[in-house]
Amino acid sequence: MVIISILSNKFRVFLTSLGIIIGSLTIILVVGIGKAGETAVSEQYSRLSVESITIAKTKGMGQSSTSTEILLKDDAMNMAEVLTYVKSVGVSTRVVADIGTNGVSSAITIQGINEEYADITRLEVVHGDMFTNEDSLMRNKYVVLGSNVADSLFDGDPAGAVGEKVMIKGSTFEVVGVLDSVGGSGGISTSQADSGSVDDMAFIPYDVAVKYTSGTVSRSSSSGNQLTYVALADDIGNVEMAVAEIKDYIQETIGTDAAYTVTDAGNVLESAQATAKTLSSLLLAVAVIVLAVSGIGIMNVLMVAVQERTREIGILKSIGASRKTIMTEFLLEAAMISVFGGILGALLSLGAPWIFSMSTIAYEPSLGGIALGMGFSVATGIFFGFYPAAKASGLEPITALNYE
Amino acid sequence: MEPLIEFKNINKTFGREPNLVHALKDVSFKIYPGEFVAILGPSGSGKTTLMNIVGLIDKPDDGGLYIDGLNMGDKPDKVYSKLRNQKIGFVFQKFNLISKYDALYNVALPLLHRGKSYKEAKEAAAITLDRVGLENRHHHKPNELSGGQQQRVAIARALVGESPLILADEPTGALDKKTGGEILDLFEDLNGQGKTIVMITHDLDIASKAKRIIRVDDGRIFED
Numbered sequence: 292m293v294i295i296s297i298l299s300n301k302f303r304v305f306l307t308s309l310g311i312i313i314g315s316l317t318i319i320l321v322v323g324i325g326k327a328g329e330t331a332v333s334e335q336y337s338r339l340s341v342e343s344i345t346i347a348k349t350k351g352m353g354q355s356s357t358s359t360e361i362l363l364k365d366d367a368m369n370m371a372e373v374l375t376y377v378k379s380v381g382v383s384t385r386v387v388a389d390i391g392t393n394g395v396s397s398a399i400t401i402q403g404i405n406e407e408y409a410d411i412t413r414l415e416v417v418h419g420d421m422f423t424n425e426d427s428l429m430r431n432k433y434v435v436l437g438s439n440v441a442d443s444l445f446d447g448d449p450a451g452a453v454g455e456k457v458m459i460k461g462s463t464f465e466v467v468g469v470l471d472s473v474g475g476s477g478g479i480s481t482s483q484a485d486s487g488s489v490d491d492m493a494f495i496p497y498d499v500a501v502k503y504t505s506g507t508v509s510r511s512s513s514s515g516n517q518l519t520y521v522a523l524a525d526d527i528g529n530v531e532m533a534v535a536e537i538k539d540y541i542q543e544t545i546g547t548d549a550a551y552t553v554t555d556a557g558n559v560l561e562s563a564q565a566t567a568k569t570l571s572s573l574l575l576a577v578a579v580i581v582l583a584v585s586g587i588g589i590m591n592v593l594m595v596a597v598q599e600r601t602r603e604i605g606i607l608k609s610i611g612a613s614r615k616t617i618m619t620e621f622l623l624e625a626a627m628i629s630v631f632g633g634i635l636g637a638l639l640s641l642g643a644p645w646i647f648s649m650s651t652i653a654y655e656p657s658l659g660g661i662a663l664g665m666g667f668s669v670a671t672g673i674f675f676g677f678y679p680a681a682k683a684s685g686l687e688p689i690t691a692l693n694y695e
Numbered sequence: 696m697e698p699l700i701e702f703k704n705i706n707k708t709f710g711r712e713p714n715l716v717h718a719l720k721d722v723s724f725k726i727y728p729g730e731f732v733a734i735l736g737p738s739g740s741g742k743t744t745l746m747n748i749v750g751l752i753d754k755p756d757d758g759g760l761y762i763d764g765l766n767m768g769d770k771p772d773k774v775y776s777k778l779r780n781q782k783i784g785f786v787f788q789k790f791n792l793i794s795k796y797d798a799l800y801n802v803a804l805p806l807l808h809r810g811k812s813y814k815e816a817k818e819a820a821a822i823t824l825d826r827v828g829l830e831n832r833h834h835h836k837p838n839e840l841s842g843g844q845q846q847r848v849a850i851a852r853a854l855v856g857e858s859p860l861i862l863a864d865e866p867t868g869a870l871d872k873k874t875g876g877e878i879l880d881l882f883e884d885l886n887g888q889g890k891t892i893v894m895i896t897h898d899l900d901i902a903s904k905a906k907r908i909i910r911v912d913d914g915r916i917f918e919d
Binding site for chain 1: 787856
């Protein structure tokens with residue numbers, strides 16, 4: 292009986308399902324986007340040591356702060372000696388400059404770093420080697436390329452890049468290493484002023500950078516360029532104390548600790564994850580609202596059906612259909628509309644990876660999302676089908692039979 | 696012998712003062728298995744109300760209603776639907792077939808609601824349709840059948856569950872005289888085969904086909 296009455300108005304069933312289709316599709320997409328976001332966050336930070344502490348110029352203060360409020364490299368390096376809980380300190384100076392071979396050239400972020408920086412931020416070299424602090428002192432013009440940079444400069448042959456020459460700001464550099472691809476967009480630390488993936492960067496020894504690309508940073512002549520530091524706490528349990536020590540040290544050295552933001556990796560990771568979670572819960576709430584609206588649609592259609600079929604219900608009751616049978620029939624009908632919508636939504640979601648691949652939104656299909664989307668659809672159908680079903684089954688047979 | 700139907704001082708009213716209609720006033724009677732009873736009365740006399748109460752699709756305000764010895768007074772809805780399904784076959788003046796289903800499915804419905812399998816119900820429905828003379832109309836929908844044929848489908852639906860009691864509310868009311876006569880002959884045959892038949896009519900000629908007539912007027916009954 293159920294099947295026949297549903298099929299008797301296919302178009303209406305389709306219209307009713309449309310809300311459910313969109314609702315379940317939205318839930319599945321939202322879960323996929325949220326999951327991709329969380330994966331990106333954890334991938335992005337998987338390379339960051341939990342003992343690491345980022346010391347970056349406070350955002351928004353870069354221009355307004357006076358030139359004396361700059362933590363110079365030597366002062367920062369000194370922290371490893373004078374502070375109890377700080378084991379080592381890495382430094383990075385960055386500029387955007389052209390890098391090129393004979394054929395190709397493009398503007399990318401070039402970071403001048405010391406060995407400690409590479410260690411603490413876990414830059415992993417897959418081809419060749421990372422340069423050393425020796426190289427820095429000797430002003431060896433070595434460069435380590437991010438994987439995307441190596442790919443584009445050397446026609447998709449990153450391994451072949453090692454030993455080759457590239458031009459940076461008019462000087463010739465030798466490629467000594469190529470980094471492992473990390474994906475994502477955050478790079479090493481989101482608290483760095485202009486973050487990007489290390490895949491799209493190149494790294495040269497710090498002193499070489501000072502000489503050839505970024506120039507010297509001093510309190511008397513600020514070039515606008517900023518230094519970013521990473522410190523490594525001696526133990527995971529001492530991270531908080533190390534952060535406090537560093538803040539005190541900055542206060543003493545430059546007279547204010549507000550000019551720099553000191554963040555430990557755990558903190559950065561937590562807040563990034565929290566942001567990703569907030570975003571997905573927000574989207575999920577939207578999806579639930581869509582479903583609730585479509586549920587009201589189902590209720591409306593079923594109420595019309597109860598009215599249209601009042602006489603039929605009366606006939607069925609007069610030949611012995613029980614309250615339970617009629618209730619079940621209407622609930623099943625609601626469930627079928629919503630299952631149909633849920634399945635169609637899930638099928639449509641299979642096309643999502645293809646659609647999202649053409650945009651910048653990361654999407655990760657998941658069975659959990661499909662289950663959630665379909666589960667919610669069916670629950671919506673049954674919840675909103677309940678009232679019409681109760682109304683239909685509660686009709687007195689004689690009232691129903693006499694209904695015109 | 697125990698009566699199949701027993702009314703004990705049943706009252707039924709509709710509406711509220713000052714528009715209160717006293718449809719049945721202190722009605723008592725018994726109908727025994729195998730009887731063919733006509734309930735005769737003018738429109739507004741309360742005969743349809745009486746029939747609806749017998750058919751368990753309406754409930755009395757007070758008084759005792761016994762079906763097959765069972766006091767219906769305190770029974771839950773579930774018992775009512777079960778008895779409607781197993782003890783009673785209803786034939787309505789306007790046939791009350793479900794228009795989107797064919798004859799066979801309409802007749803199979805009571806068995807499906809009894810929990811029979813689709814196949815069993817359809818087989819029984821086919822046999823019953825043959826029995827009322829609709830061998831060639833199994834897959835016709837109600838709007839493809841004549842009035843007389845539709846009423847035969849309705850009778851088949853009342854018969855298919857082997858219910859002992861057939862209730863017919865003006866079964867010939869929507870039919871011409873000849874077709875109506877054929878339907879009445881069918882009821883006589885069924886009574887001959889042992890069915891108890893209770894038929895409502897306002898027409899004395901039709902009522903005289905029955906073996907017993909109960910007259911209803913202004914909510915009261917008068918036995919012949």
